[in-house]
Amino acid sequence: MGQQETAKQIWDYLTSRGWTKQSVAALLGNMQSESSIIADRWESDIVGNMSGGYGLVQWTPATKYIDWAKSNGLVYQDVISQCKRLEWEVANSQQFYNPNMTFAAFTRSTQSPEELANIFIKYYERPLNPNQPARGIQARYWYDLFQNSTGGSGVSSWTWPFTKPYTGVIYLDGQQFGNTSVKRGRGYFHDGFDFDSSVYGPDILAVSGGEVIYTGVMGDGLGSVIVLSIPPYQVMYQEFSQSMSDIFVSVGQKVTKGQRIGQLNGGTHLHLGITQKNWRAALSSWDVDDGSWLNPIDVIQKEMNNSQEEKGEIEMILYKVTDSKSKMNGSIWLFNGEQLTRLDGTSAAKLGQSLKNVDINQAEMSSFKNIGIRTVGDFQY
Ligand SMILES: [Zn+2]
Known part of the structure; x- marks a missing residue:
């Protein structure tokens, strides 16, 4: 696992456990200096030296953490096991000794990442030289990189079409993308994915930033339709209602990721289709698997993962x-x-x-x- 992935894992876990973003960034800024954010890191890379430091925050001696992990049935090399140790220290007022702030208060603090990084080095790590402003710079780096991310979706420029993420639940065969057991036109091909209105909605969101290139109510069972151009894709939302009043955008309008563009109203589902062709041309292949339509779940997941790799904007x-x-x-x-x-x-x-x-x-x-x-x-x- 790369450093950024490990950092994101720590960020997601601890923020979900109530730590503030600033406190987790401060922790990461310190871990970067202590262990390069590598969980299975021995001090000076002397593997197995129990009297030296070990782990993300370099617990010293290593036995202090490793014995605790083993007695709690945890795999000591694991990132989350080490996060659990930190939680245990918070709950039991261990390791962090500051006359003005408890460890629990630190995890809830909204002071700046730089200030909290300095507090953490001084009262938790306690090295011989606590004057290490690089840790504050590093804390700021992680804060800026992750602060706008929400659980699991990273700093993605794509999102699911509803505030509720796709659950991965196996839907009825006929609602999946691809060849199904349901007869349609010239075969059994379903050219999109049906998001069930009993699970998702009602707000329908733009899956990424783009431009509205069509809105209308169409025949042939399409109902309300919105098409977004999100290069290299055209993304077609259909069947979510039968009325223009459920469409909140107009042709030529620019939309941003997650913007509310319409609402599920009366229909049983939103059908989402994604093509790299002109959407009207692709519609002629609505019942034929000729590559015109792509699996929307795969495309969204792939784009969400891709954009997680992008670096946030960083000042020089x-x-x-x-x-x-x-x-x-x-x-x-x-x-x-x-x-x-x-x-x-x-x-x-x-x-x-x-x-x-x-x-x-x-x-x-x-x-x-x-x-x-x-x-x-x-x-x-
Ligand atoms: Zn459908």
């Missing part, structure tokens, strides 16, 4: 290495959200005047590699 960050033991001491780096670039010579000297100095050690530099950031220039360590 300049780093200066101030680690006297590092070969890179004094070097200046620009991080633009994707790429870490070493700046040298006059350009660096100029930028250096407005530089926000941060203390960043080599382990933290290497954690950028772990999240897939390409580095340019001399980056030996």
